[in-house]
Amino acid sequence: MSSKAVRTGAHFMSGDEACAEGGMAAGCSFFAGYPITPATEVAERMSIRLPQVGGVYIQMEDEIASMAAIIGASCAGAKAMTSTSGPGFSLMMENIGLAAMLEVPCVVVNIQRGGPSTGLPTLVGQQDVMQCRWGSHGDYEVIALSPDSPQEAFELTIEAFNLSEKYRTPVVLLSDEVVGHMTEKVIIPDSKKIKTVSRKLPKKKPENFIPYAHEEDDVPPMAIAGEGYHVHATGLTHDELGYPAINADAQERLVQRLIRKIRNHVEEIIRTEDAFLDDAEIILVSYGCSARAAREVVETARADGMKIGMIRLITVWPFCERKISELAALERVKKFVVCEINAGQIAYEVERCAGGKAETILAGFMGGRIFTPEELYRVVREAAE
């Protein structure tokens, strides 16, 4: 069934538009953002779509405000989202940490362009991967998903909402200009077939409710503003009641739990697309638009008789540590070639997890366009020699 929120059917749309439709299908009812290439189309589509379902679209005065507004909206019970690119992502960092600390579900879309600074507003980069992981100060875990097509932009935006609601944490849809601006067929399924997740709500009465009590899965139920729970949420280190507690004990209990609630569930969260890992000696690692070129290289190299395999990170963060170290430990696996449009970000993770048992080679590209399969193939062939 098609509904106002879910536009069931086959469409021809850009990755950015698909991302907005994914948000709608996930139940997003609040969007705050600020125009920036190449992410503007997400906001534009939301400005058309949200009023149709009685939701709120607001263009804020900057990305700091946008991030603050979606956290506020989520505290009032809405599924909320923003979209941006590099410069705006930098501005969002402090409040992404606030969302992590207050444990407020929300989705941040970053359609990456080339940097640093204003860089390449209209052209691709994948240079915000480490910023996405470590950009806000302090210790926290993030979840980031990276689509390689408009279809996947649709699907992963829904997944981003589901994970953020499940783990009460900000989730980043780490896309890029190529995927954001390419137009392809996008199939939106029947609304009944779309799985959506909503945050746990308190079952206890307000007088017995402890807002940050340690639950089994480390994710406490979230009290929504206006329901009578009278919760206090603060970005200061807080105790289980949510009251400020500026001491080492409270810090330990809180921060360890924040870390644990993601780390203990990495196996459920992490998704990759694997090909030919059964006999591969060289493994290409990529994500987002880079994976499109990598896939072609794998096909060509296989046809040329090369024992090559491929891992595409669908979940960029948390990183698939176990998979890389297990593969690296195999005698036959000689090299990982990490292709990404930056001067080396995920390559460091791969090298770390390979632990010296297999060599890591960065096929890095500075951005402005996607490298061609031929260009990447040259690096792969060199690696094979």
Add this chain to the structure above:
Amino acid sequence: MKIRFIDAEAPPASRIFENLAAGHGDHPLDRYLKKGRIPHIWCSGCGNGILLAAFVKAMEKGNFDTKKTVVVSGIGCIGRAAGYLDLDTYHTTHGRAIPFATGLKLANPKLNVVVISGDGDLFAIGGNHFIHAARRNVDITVICSNNFNYGMTGGQGGPTTPLESKTTTTPYGCSEHPFNLVYLAKASGAVYVARWTALHTHELRDSIIHSVNKPGFCFVEAITPCPTAHGRRNKLGDGLSMMKSYRDNSVLTTELDPEETAIGLKGKIAVGEFVDIDKPTFMDMYDECAICRANAPKKSKKS
């Protein structure tokens, strides 16, 4: 990597609930405060407690629906106010209370959303958010505790520090022109603007009630003594002397053009209600312009 966090020998979590209710309820207005949160962090003689009391009295007299009233603060001494109130309260990031409050209000228009924060928080780092929320006429109330400096970080100069005023970062006297908040709020589009000092507790209370009940962006400035930092460095005496100077220097006026209401280091302080107008809120206009049109039945081409 093998990870082994060093576990501090932490007391059990249950310890934090011990004695939470001790003393709570001794004062009739305690019912508006969260259990276990008093004593507050403020210095003796600080005006923030008076402002908090004015807010609590507004809750009582104005019969605020405590289920639907939400308070958001930024960071600073007064930023701690949110955490004392027995409401849904959010202590956010420095300067960002207003956009956070905007999200809360727009996602659930039934909430009464109040921002309580400092002059540095709202008008330096958060200044842009203030003018834009006022321009949009988001239906929230913003209460500013203006103590003319950054109390929390030890008394630095800020956007309201009067010319010639001494702070830790203006040791020779402030050479920057300050904002006149009343004038700024009016020019930005606020539908209600009032200024009182910590001495005007009844007026503050009534302005807060009026603001919370009035649709649109309302602004209440409370001049508060910060004897520890601003008062001491400018030889303004203790909290009580500063309150006495408010008594001697406040001029109640509704006649003055907001432009004429700037505050100096010493001298007169114009207090009163300076703006009280009606205009459609952000949500009124959004409903009319976006929601209604997006859902209007499509006109057929023939007719």
